[in-house]
Amino acid sequence: MTDAHTAGPFIAAIDQGTTSSRCIVFDRDGRIVSVDQKEHEQIFPKPGWVEHNANEIWTNVQEVVAGAIEKAGITRDDIKAIGITNQRETTVLWDKNTGEPVHNAIVWQDTRTDALCRELGRNVGQDRFRRETGLPLASYFAGPKARWLLDNVDGLRERAEAGDILFGTMDSWVIWNLTGGVNGGEHVTDVTNASRTMLMNLHTMRWDAKIAESIGVPLAMLPEIRSSAEVYGEITGGKLGDLLGGIPVASALGDQQAALFGQTCFSEGETKSTYGTGTFMVMNTGEKIINSYAGLLTTVGYKIGDEPTVYALEGSIAVTGSLVQWMRDQMGLVSTAAEIETLALSVEDNGGAYFVPAFSGLFAPHWRSDARGVIAGLTRYVTKAHLARAVLEATAWQTREIADAMVKDSGDELVALKVDGGMTANNLLMQTLADVLDAPVVRPMVAETTCLGAAYAAGLAVGFWSSTDELRANWRRAAEWTPRMDAATRDREYKNWLKAVERTMGWLDEDES
Ligand SMILES: Nc1ncnc2c1ncn2[C@@H]1O[C@H](COP(=O)(O)OP(=O)(O)O)[C@@H](O)[C@H]1O
Numbered sequence: 001m002t003d004a005h006t007a008g009p010f011i012a013a014i015d016q017g018t019t020s021s022r023c024i025v026f027d028r029d030g031r032i033v034s035v036d037q038k039e040h041e042q043i044f045p046k047p048g049w050v051e052h053n054a055n056e057i058w059t060n061v062q063e064v065v066a067g068a069i070e071k072a073g074i075t076r077d078d079i080k081a082i083g084i085t086n087q088r089e090t091t092v093l094w095d096k097n098t099g100e101p102v103h104n105a106i107v108w109q110d111t112r113t114d115a116l117c118r119e120l121g122r123n124v125g126q127d128r129f130r131r132e133t134g135l136p137l138a139s140y141f142a143g144p145k146a147r148w149l150l151d152n153v154d155g156l157r158e159r160a161e162a163g164d165i166l167f168g169t170m171d172s173w174v175i176w177n178l179t180g181g182v183n184g185g186e187h188v189t190d191v192t193n194a195s196r197t198m199l200m201n202l203h204t205m206r207w208d209a210k211i212a213e214s215i216g217v218p219l220a221m222l223p224e225i226r227s228s229a230e231v232y233g234e235i236t237g238g239k240l241g242d243l244l245g246g247i248p249v250a251s252a253l254g255d256q257q258a259a260l261f262g263q264t265c266f267s268e269g270e271t272k273s274t275y276g277t278g279t280f281m282v283m284n285t286g287e288k289i290i291n292s293y294a295g296l297l298t299t300v301g302y303k304i305g306d307e308p309t310v311y312a313l314e315g316s317i318a319v320t321g322s323l324v325q326w327m328r329d330q331m332g333l334v335s336t337a338a339e340i341e342t343l344a345l346s347v348e349d350n351g352g353a354y355f356v357p358a359f360s361g362l363f364a365p366h367w368r369s370d371a372r373g374v375i376a377g378l379t380r381y382v383t384k385a386h387l388a389r390a391v392l393e394a395t396a397w398q399t400r401e402i403a404d405a406m407v408k409d410s411g412d413e414l415v416a417l418k419v420d421g422g423m424t425a426n427n428l429l430m431q432t433l434a435d436v437l438d439a440p441v442v443r444p445m446v447a448e449t450t451c452l453g454a455a456y457a458a459g460l461a462v463g464f465w466s467s468t469d470e471l472r473a474n475w476r477r478a479a480e481w482t483p484r485m486d487a488a489t490r491d492r493e494y495k496n497w498l499k500a501v502e503r504t505m506g507w508l509d510e511d512e513s
């Protein structure tokens with residue numbers, strides 16, 4: 001246990017993320033009692049394709065849950081409930097009779113459905129998808145990934161139509177396995193995860209039969225859509241049956257929505273941004289569904305049991321922390337992610353260089369799958385230290401573009417930004433962010449807001465916490481960065497950034513993917 005004075009009971013949360021799975025045990029004050037984490041393999045079969053082995057993920061989930069319980073030195077009687085949060089959109093199909101995935105899971109970053117999305121745009125029209133699902137047609141979302149599997153795995157469509165194949169994002173896969181798997185596992189998803197499939201109607205909160213038909217996904221394979229905080233079932237399955245049998249599985253939220261919840265952004269207009277592999281800024285828009293005209297996603301923020309649905313606007317950036325990883329692993333420019341800050345601090349500025357990491361096209365607010373990465377403004381003056389600056393600035397400027405879009409769509413000014421995620425350890429980045437946003441940036445004491453949000457939702461579902469007001473009292477500021485950049489510099493740099501963004505577009509031709 002991290003704190004000798006921490007007393008039970010506790011809530012556990014599983015975060016099934018893009019690069020790793022972790023389990024965290026929290027106490028009633030929302031403090032971390034123990035953590036266990038395990039990375040899984042990233043599989044790149046072709047350029048632009050990214051897969052995960054869903055069996056490896058399930059094995060890791062069981063190990064980290066057992067690991068966190070052991071590290072906390074507690075037993076099943078000390079745990080009141082377990083919550084789930086997960087990388088969103090990543091899609092797995094499995095045979096309900098054997099529990100075996102029919103293919104590796106297709107990850108959210110995977111661009112193999114680009115051509116399919118363009119075809120759907122021509123045949124059905126962009127507007128229809130945006131209006132009903134809140135999402136632009138893009139390879140990012142789950143529905144087209146399921147269609148790709150149905151078209152490319154031999155005999156799969158017939159098996160799916162016969163009702164033998166189940167579809168899930170990672171929440172569904174984990175919950176089904178936790179609650180019994182082939183022996184009666186619950187096939188459910190929550191409204192936040194369902195809102196990323198491109199198959200759920202945002203207005204009715206049900207699967208949209210016409211949209212599903214136009215994408216080519218049989219309704220028979222889809223899970224039941226439930227709220228984000230309620231008991232879906234009890235742990236009975238796998239290795240965890242003996243250790244934690246009977247513990248209620250009581251929440252599910254996509255990881256960015258969980259972070260919104262963990263940051264206690266419960267009021268309309270409150271906004272958080274999470275800096276990990278990618279970056280995701282999410283604004284609570286209350287019970288209002290705001291159609292985006294500025295390139296954001298309209299999505300579900302959360303739904304607690306029978307309470308009304310809370311909606312959100314989201315700006316998703318595909319590549320931020322993964323650019324730092326790329327500089328480390330592919331370019332060898334630094335040996336650890338943290339070193340990028342030391343290298344960047346060895347120079348005053350970016351030396352005129354701008355790095356737009358459009359590795360999977362550009363997500364919000366552009367949604368351009370034909371874009372590819374660019375380093376603009378190169379001269380012989382530029383050193384690797386300037387590039388390190390440009391790498392960090394890329395995250396800040398991409399956030400600025402999203403913040404501008406949020407102001408346009410919501411009409412609300414950004415008063416302050418709550419941040420979390422691995423990259424917030426970088427002080428230079430956080431200062432640059434405050435500078436380019438011209439707004440304060442604040443980080444809470446518990447930076448593991450994703451797991452915390454899932455724990456909060458599970459705790460509310462079983463009465464461990466009584467209300468969101470009680471949760472709000474747990475939020476404590478750990479650090480704050482205030483803007484220091486003068487307006488003229490900010491405007492000049494933003495203009496240069498936007499020029500560099502222009503240069504990424506149209507790199508791929510219509511017939512390329
Ligand atoms: N000090 C740092 N400076 C810049 N980037 C960092 C730093 N520390 C970690 N990162 C980046 O943050 C990401 C990890 O953050 P995390 O929140 O664990 O991500 P995820 O949940 O997406 O796996 C990695 O992409 C890594 O490159």
Ligand SMILES: O=P(O)(O)OC[C@H](O)CO
Nearest residue numbers: 017018087088108276277
């Ligand atoms: O697992 P993360 O933190 O990289 O988050 C991934 C997002 O949910 C993708 O939409």
